[in-house]
Amino acid sequence: MLEIHDLTHAEDGVTHLDHVSARLAPGTLTTILGRTGAGKTSLLRTIAGLLVPDSGEVSLDGQGWSRLPPWKRPTAMVTQQFINYPHLSTLDNVAFPLVRKGLRWPAARDSARAMLDRVGLSAMVGRRPSELSGGQQQRVAIARALVKQAPVLLLDEPFVNLDYKLREDLREELVDMLRNESGLIVLYASTEPREALSLGDRILLMAEGRLLDDGEPQQVFGAPATIEAARVISDPPINILPLTVGAHVAAGPFGAQDAGDLIRGLAPGEYRLGLRAADLRPGGRHVARVVLSEVSGSETVTHLDLAGFALVMHEKSVVTHPPGAEIAVDANLARGFIYGADGTLLRREAPHGQD
Amino acid sequence: MTHQPLDPEPRAPVSRTLKLALKYGFILFWSAFVVFPFLWALTTSFKDANGVTNGATWLPWLQYQPSTQGWASLFGGPGGTNIVRPYLNSIWVTLGASVVSITLGTLAAYGLSRFTFRFLFFRNADITFFFISQRIMPPIVLAIPFFLMLRALGLLDSLAGLILVYVALLMPIAVWVMVDFFNSIPRGLDEMAWMDGCDPITTFFRVILPNAVPGLVVAGMFCVIFGWNDFFFAFTLTFTQTQLLPVSIVALNSSVTPWWALSASALVSIAPLVLLAFVVERFLSKGGLAGAVR
Numbered sequence: 149m150l151e152i153h154d155l156t157h158a159e160d161g162v163t164h165l166d167h168v169s170a171r172l173a174p175g176t177l178t179t180i181l182g183r184t185g186a187g188k189t190s191l192l193r194t195i196a197g198l199l200v201p202d203s204g205e206v207s208l209d210g211q212g213w214s215r216l217p218p219w220k221r222p223t224a225m226v227t228q229q230f231i232n233y234p235h236l237s238t239l240d241n242v243a244f245p246l247v248r249k250g251l252r253w254p255a256a257r258d259s260a261r262a263m264l265d266r267v268g269l270s271a272m273v274g275r276r277p278s279e280l281s282g283g284q285q286q287r288v289a290i291a292r293a294l295v296k297q298a299p300v301l302l303l304d305e306p307f308v309n310l311d312y313k314l315r316e317d318l319r320e321e322l323v324d325m326l327r328n329e330s331g332l333i334v335l336y337a338s339t340e341p342r343e344a345l346s347l348g349d350r351i352l353l354m355a356e357g358r359l360l361d362d363g364e365p366q367q368v369f370g371a372p373a374t375i376e377a378a379r380v381i382s383d384p385p386i387n388i389l390p391l392t393v394g395a396h397v398a399a400g401p402f403g404a405q406d407a408g409d410l411i412r413g414l415a416p417g418e419y420r421l422g423l424r425a426a427d428l429r430p431g432g433r434h435v436a437r438v439v440l441s442e443v444s445g446s447e448t449v450t451h452l453d454l455a456g457f458a459l460v461m462h463e464k465s466v467v468t469h470p471p472g473a474e475i476a477v478d479a480n481l482a483r484g485f486i487y488g489a490d491g492t493l494l495r496r497e498a499p500h501g502q503d
Numbered sequence: 504m505t506h507q508p509l510d511p512e513p514r515a516p517v518s519r520t521l522k523l524a525l526k527y528g529f530i531l532f533w534s535a536f537v538v539f540p541f542l543w544a545l546t547t548s549f550k551d552a553n554g555v556t557n558g559a560t561w562l563p564w565l566q567y568q569p570s571t572q573g574w575a576s577l578f579g580g581p582g583g584t585n586i587v588r589p590y591l592n593s594i595w596v597t598l599g600a601s602v603v604s605i606t607l608g609t610l611a612a613y614g615l616s617r618f619t620f621r622f623l624f625f626r627n628a629d630i631t632f633f634f635i636s637q638r639i640m641p642p643i644v645l646a647i648p649f650f651l652m653l654r655a656l657g658l659l660d661s662l663a664g665l666i667l668v669y670v671a672l673l674m675p676i677a678v679w680v681m682v683d684f685f686n687s688i689p690r691g692l693d694e695m696a697w698m699d700g701c702d703p704i705t706t707f708f709r710v711i712l713p714n715a716v717p718g719l720v721v722a723g724m725f726c727v728i729f730g731w732n733d734f735f736f737a738f739t740l741t742f743t744q745t746q747l748l749p750v751s752i753v754a755l756n757s758s759v760t761p762w763w764a765l766s767a768s769a770l771v772s773i774a775p776l777v778l779l780a781f782v783v784e785r786f787l788s789k790g791g792l793a794g795a796v797r
Contacts, residue, residue: 198694218697231695235713248700292699 155204164190166357179348187357188337224293228305230285232277239273384425391419401455422485425462432478441469548767573763589751597730600669608677616685684718
């Protein structure tokens with residue numbers, strides 16, 4: 149069990165880790181999801197020993213790592229930059245950590261050759277990293293991390309610098325490879341909610357160095373604990389609307405007629421409503437002006453202005469909405485999340501699946 | 504209907520030929536510019552007094568009678584001096600000082616590149632500047648302190664004394680070149696080596712140093728060129744026991760300037776540097792760090 153206990157780290161007045169704690173069991177792949185600057189890399193670097201925390205501790209199976217320098221920690225890491233040793237061949241790059249562990253070069257090269265075979269680079273053993281493509285270079289880095297058979301594997305957005313198709317392919321290959329590594333604790337940092345939801349057994353949601361949520365993907369996605377968590381895990385962005393319950397009922401531009409059962413049981417007062425982009429749909433009685441429409445693959449994300457409220461609508465089809473055009477929209481408010489004034493989740497109306 | 508070629512008037516041949524002509528013309532001109540002094544020295548080294556005073560002549564036996572007088576005078580011939588011993592002295596002093604300077608300078612540079620030092624208001628950049636600032640002073644300012652120190656150590660007129668002085672002069676160059684080079688090696692490479700089980704010292708020797716070869720070669724070349732060509736300290740800090748090549752070449756001069764002997768000595772003294780340049784040229788190629796971090 150890898151235990152992260154109350155880690156804090158700040159530099160030049162910027163907090164990178166703010167009392168982060170988590171327990172990670174062997175055989176799990178945990179995704180750390182957050183935007184740039186959320187503290188994902190700081191957390192991974194602290195676990196690796198590359199960053200010394202201001203307070204807190206990391207331990208594995210009860211053994212504290214505070215006094216262990218990076219070269220003595222049983223961790224392996226792949227970073228978003230493709231880091232390899234330029235002066236060594238592909239084979240020796242992968243054999244290098246084994247030699248440092250005490251193996252002789254011939255034995256280390258045998259293991260490295262087998263690992264390069266697994267990552268599909270058996271034909272490249274004699275080449276230098278500079279003679280490989282970006283994807284191949286990152287495969288070498290992954291092979292070097294896996295060949296060590298360290299119990300903790302840290303993956304810091306390993307495919308972010310690759311093109312979309314290659315990224316998808318390599319991610320699938322990596323997941324397949326990791327399935328064969330029993331007892332491994334894998335931490336995978338990502339900025340992409342879809343990747344985090346599809347990849348991990350568990351999600352640690354981070355923002356500004358803080359842990360916003362921690363749980364299984366369906367749980368974290370299905371009921372974001374705070375507005376901040378909802379914003380981080382929602383792609384396209386979630387609509388956050390003011391919700392007034394009383395003599396007058398209003399959810400942003402939507403009125404009592406739209407709210408339906410949403411406000412049932414709610415005491416009069418001010419709330420906030422989280423409404424996913426997929427819960428807005430074309431048609432209905434509200435007329436919104438199109439600000440921007442983006443087609444991505446087979447999906448369309450449209451930014452709307454409805455009575456002064458900026459809304460985002462997600463359609464799972466390719467639709468043309470010219471900017472400035474007026475379209476009818478409707479909202480399924482019953483699927484919204486109700487948050488209190490402090491931004492914490494009060495109620496989730498309907499069970500939510502992953503979009 | 505007739506098909507028109509996409510580019511009916513290919514313009515490339517004329518402009519390409521002109522460019523090639525200009526390029527090779529410039530290369531030929533520059534080569535002649537560089538080679539001419541060597542050719543002049545080579546022909547002069549095989550002339551005698553008559554051959555030298557008869558104007559610019561190039562063809563032996565046809566324009567001048569070749570003579571080995573100049574070359575003989577380098578090995579104790581008439582009117583000359585034996586440069587073998589000074590030559591060997593120069594090799595020892597240059598190599599010794601360069602090796603020590605590069606070794607110490609590289610270690611200091613790695614420290615300055617990778618670790619943060621703070622002492623009063625001094626930071627890494629200040630310390631690096633402190634090293635190179637030693638070379639701002641004119642040599643004459645350093646000559647007297649060096650003389651007094653070597654005398655106190657009993658190392659005046661000795662190879663060891665000269666090596667010590669040259670190390671003091673060459674190490675700043677090594678530090679300056681290597682700090683810059685180490686800064687260009689991504690820190691991610693050090694960190695990856697740590698993750699792969701290397702402590703900082705192993706990281707330096709197994710990962711960083713093999714990738715710093717071009718920097719070492721550049722720093723080494725600077726050190727060797729300076730050490731080999733220095734006349735001032737070799738002249739002021741030695742007397743009769745330990746003469747270096749530049750000093751012995753100057754000793755060839757007399758009331759009549761022996762251009763034949765000076766030309767021969769010039770060729771002999773630049774030969775090691777030319778050979779060295781050919782040997783290390785392949786290490787200076789760019790792109791040594793390609794594939795380190797992308």
